[in-house]
Amino acid sequence: MDAELQKLVDEWLRLDKNEETRAEVQVLVDSGDMGELDRRMRPRIEFGTAGLRGRMEAGWNRMNDLIIIQASQGLCEYVLANVKDAPERGIVIGHDHRHHSEHWAQLTASAFLARDVKVYLHRGLVHTPLVPFSVKRLNAACGVMITASHNPKNDNGYKVYWENAVQIIAPHDKGISASIKANLEPKTWDVSTTSSSPLCLDRTEEMKQAYFEALASLSTAKSLNASTPIKFVNTSMHGVSHPFVVEAFRRFGFEPFTPVVEQQVPDPEFPTVKFPNPEEHGALDLALATGDRVGANYVLAQDPDADRFSAAERGPDGKWITFTGDQLGALFASAVLDKYKATGKPLDKLAMVASTVSSKMVEAMAAQEGFKFVECLTGFKFIGNTALGLEREGYDVPFGYEEAIGYMFGREIRDKDGVAASMMFAELVASLHRAGKSASSHLQELYARYGYFQTRNSYFLCTSPPTVDAIFARLRNWGGGGAAGRPAYPRALAGLAVTRVRDLTLGFDSGTRDHAPALPLSSGHMLTFRAEGAGVRVVLTTRTSGTEPKIKYYLEGSGRDAAQVEQLLGRVVNELADEWMEAEKNGLGRP
Structure with a gap:
């Protein structure tokens, strides 16, 4: 065996923990059949070892070099077969600062370049919204963003956008999966083509400038923003958003914000937060402390890839009020509605979209104000595609959101954008301040107008799929x-009469004439109950997670009396845990 092959084999055997592949290599080594080992196993060893060296983890359900190459090859072949003029239109590729993100973006590019497909490879760190924006502006055939968004530091991911600049849904998700399985043999691992190929183009700065111009067009008070006395603190949560928010503040006419210095520079280790998600308990502690130190009025936060947004307000008593995703959604929806009314356009042509597990407050706004509200399945791949469908029907769709702090504004990006949300919030609170109000006081006005809404979302932990199935089977055979x-x-x-049940697993909805739900079926368990009585209403959705061993629940109560709603939610949570889930009997964990 030559020295190079010996070194590869030794490293493979040291790194690979798969007994079947180890045994296959070891048999050839022991037999002394170096020709067969070199011919049949060297390619697998080279690719596999590269994947093991550069892994988040090795394995078919993990992120590593081999998986990236296979996914990219499959995506490329599917796009070539299904998108007109795909080689000339090309693919947009971006990456964040996560471990291996840049390398995996280059591997993705090399797979497309090997098939003579044009590649727009964004150079340097970009935020996720720039990829769908670029897909639309460049009329690309598809897009890929390498990011793990707000996941823990050991994760990374591969997000795909279709030619409509929205995340993929059926049938393309299944089609791409099948194409990946049909193209598993690696064709190239040479990332040098991203520097040498004339098909690999750098339009990064051009797209950034176009993005900021489009973002600035959403401003309606730039001339007034510079004079606001409001002080902002912003945290990028060790992610990529800082330079984007700096430029966005400048374009909107605001004075610079105070950054959270400890979290300002991109760092894939996320040293100051256990989970780099602004929603997680404690994630905003440094930002709030910075706000206290500089006397800020509001704290703004984006997640690491800057597609999510959160905010907090210093209350009259000096304590911080952190807004929930649904509260921000209501504030944004109200602001969008006011702007739309100011245009004089007919309200029956206005539409807003939210995921089915988000608050029903926007639904109540729509019923009272006369615009269209549509709910869809969880995730911006559904929100974005629903918005495009409404556009084709002749509606203006300037806003969509999901309770997991994701917000979509305008027509240019049909995906969540944390930078856009930061600017829409900053401009909103600046205008409220001029009227002698704050975001929290304005929210109370909205409750008085449309009803008080309060959410209480959480989950149960269960690592046993049969137990989960049994819990939901019992709910369907009560x-x-x-x-x-x-x-x-x-x-x-909780003492209220159930008025409607929707089961997106079985395809049942008691509230429709034919008992068929308007929403697509869910791949996991998903049940929604509406109940009401004595002047209060409850909406409860419980579903399985597709990525975690959790039974999630999304609970919202509404009514005119906040105290009554608060007490009701406590009773619902107790009944859900004790009677519906039988948490103690089934050994369910709780946060």
Whole structure:
């Protein structure tokens, strides 16, 4: 065996923990059949060892070099077969600062270049929204962003956008998956082509400038923003957003914000936060402390790839009020509605979109004000595509959101954008300040106008899939009442009568004429209950997570009396845990 191959084999055997592949290599080594080892195993060893060296983890359900190459090859072949003029239109590729993100962006590019497909490879760190923006502006065939968004530091991910500049949905998700399986043999690992190929183009700065111009067009008070006395603190959560928010503040006419210095520079280790998600308990502690030190009025936060946004306000008593995703959604929806009214356009041509697990407050606004509200499945791949569908029907869709602090503004990006959300919030609170109000006081005005809404979302931990299935089977056969394939669901919740049940697993909705749901079916368990009585209403959705061993629940109560709603939510949570989930009996963990 030559020395180079010996070194590769030794490293493979040291790194690979898969007994089957180790045994296959070891048999050839022991047999002394160096020709067969070199011919049949060298390519697998080279690619596999590269993946193991540069892994988040090795394995078929992990991120590593081999998986990136296979995914990119499959995506490329599918795009070539399904998108007109794909080689000339090309692909947009971006990456954040996560471990291996730049290298994996280059590997993705090399797979497309090997098939003579044009590649627009963004150079340097970019935020996720720049990829779908660039796909639309450049009329690209697809886009890929290498990012793990707000996940823990050991994660990374591969986000795909279709030619419509929205994240992929069916049938393309299944089609791409099948294409990946049909193109597993690696064709290239030579990332040098990203520097040498004339097909690999750098339009990064051009797209950034176009993005900021489009973002600035959403401003309606630039001339007034410079004079606001409001002080902002901003944290990029060790991510990529800082330079984007700096430029956005300048374009909107605001004075510079105070950064959270400890979290300002991109760092894939996220040293100051356990989970780099602004929603997580404690994630905003440094930002709030900075706000206290400089006397700020508001704290703004983006997640590491800058597609999510959160905010906090210093209350009259000096304590910080951190807004929930739904509260921000209501504030944004109200602001968008006011701007739309000012145009004089008919309200029946205005539409807003939210995920089905988000607050129903925007639904209440729509019912009272006369615009269209549409809910869709969780995730911006559904929100974005729903918005495009409404546009084709003749509606203006200037806003969409999901409760997990994701917000979409305008027509240019049909995806969540934390930088845009930061600027829309900053301009909103500046205008409220001129009227002698704050975001929290304005939220109370909205409650008085549309009803008080309060959410309480959480989850149960369960690592046993059969237990999860049994829990949901029991909910569909409540009290043994199901018969002949017909489900029977609970009829009461915390003393309220259940008025509607929607089961997106079985395809049942008691609130429609034919009992068929308007929303697509869910791949996991997903049940929604509406209940009401004594002047209060409850909406409860419980579903399985596609990525974590969790049964999630999204609970919202509404009514005119905040105290009554608060007490009701506590009773619902207790009944859900004790009676519906049987948490103690089933060994369910709780946060």
